[in-house]
Amino acid sequence: MKHESPPPPPHGRDAFASLINATCERVGVAPAHAWLNLDVKNHQCATFQVDGVECIVSHRSIDPDALFIHCVFGQVPEARSAEALLALLQLNMAMYGGGSPTFGADTARNLLLCVEERLQDMRAEDLGQRLEHLAMQALGWRKAWLTHA
Numbered sequence: 001m002k003h004e005s006p007p008p009p010p011h012g013r014d015a016f017a018s019l020i021n022a023t024c025e026r027v028g029v030a031p032a033h034a035w036l037n038l039d040v041k042n043h044q045c046a047t048f049q050v051d052g053v054e055c056i057v058s059h060r061s062i063d064p065d066a067l068f069i070h071c072v073f074g075q076v077p078e079a080r081s082a083e084a085l086l087a088l089l090q091l092n093m094a095m096y097g098g099g100s101p102t103f104g105a106d107t108a109r110n111l112l113l114c115v116e117e118r119l120q121d122m123r124a125e126d127l128g129q130r131l132e133h134l135a136m137q138a139l140g141w142r143k144a145w146l147t148h149a
Contacts (some may be wrong), residue, residue: 012065013044013059013061013064015119015120016044016059016067016119017142019067019119019122019123019124019127020046020057022123022124023048023057023124023127023128023131025124026124026125026128027048027092027128029048034085038136042060042061042062043058043059043061044058044059044060045057045059046058047057047133050131050132050134050135051132051135051136052135052139053071053072053073053134053135053138053139054071054072054090055069055070055071055072055131055135056069056070056071056072057069057127057131058070059119060119064119065118065119065120066116066117066118066119067116067117067118067119067122068114068115068116068117069114069116069117069130069131069134070103070112070113070114070115071112071113071115071131071134071135071137071138071140072110072111072138072140072148073104073110073111073112073137073138073142074110074111074138074141074145075108075109075110075111075121075146076105076110076111077145077146080145081109084111084145085105088111089101089104091103093097098110099116101113101114101115102114110141113134113137113138113139115130115134117130133148138140
């Protein structure tokens with residue numbers, strides 16, 4: 001009787017696609033609604049709306065085991081932009097370290113919290129919980145900064 005070894009676990013692009021599909025199933029979203037783009041210059045990404053907060057999950061072939069999450073906190077209020085950006089720079093410095101979350105901004109002046117995870121360590125329930133936690137942080141930031149602008 002010939003013993004066949006089990007197939008290796010998915011790696012890189014396949015692992016990312018499997019994770020996103022499993023996460024979609026976990027949160028009750030059709031995979032077609034989560035995918036933004038499957039192949040843009042070796043870049044895959046999907047977006048999830050979690051309690052009204054956009055969370056973008058991406059994978060780049062340059063680092064096959066890196067998983068990036070960008071959580072859109074919202075636009076920095078014009079009237080308080082210097083104060084808000086200074087506070088975020090201070091937070092970035094306090095959290096500084098390899099693999100630590102960092103704040104950034106996109107071209108639309110949206111504040112982003114950027115987190116890097118290891119794809120091999122992430123399961124659908126882990127990603128779902130991570131997205132829920134980030135959305136909760138974004139909602140807290142919006143309440144503190146956007147309602148008092």
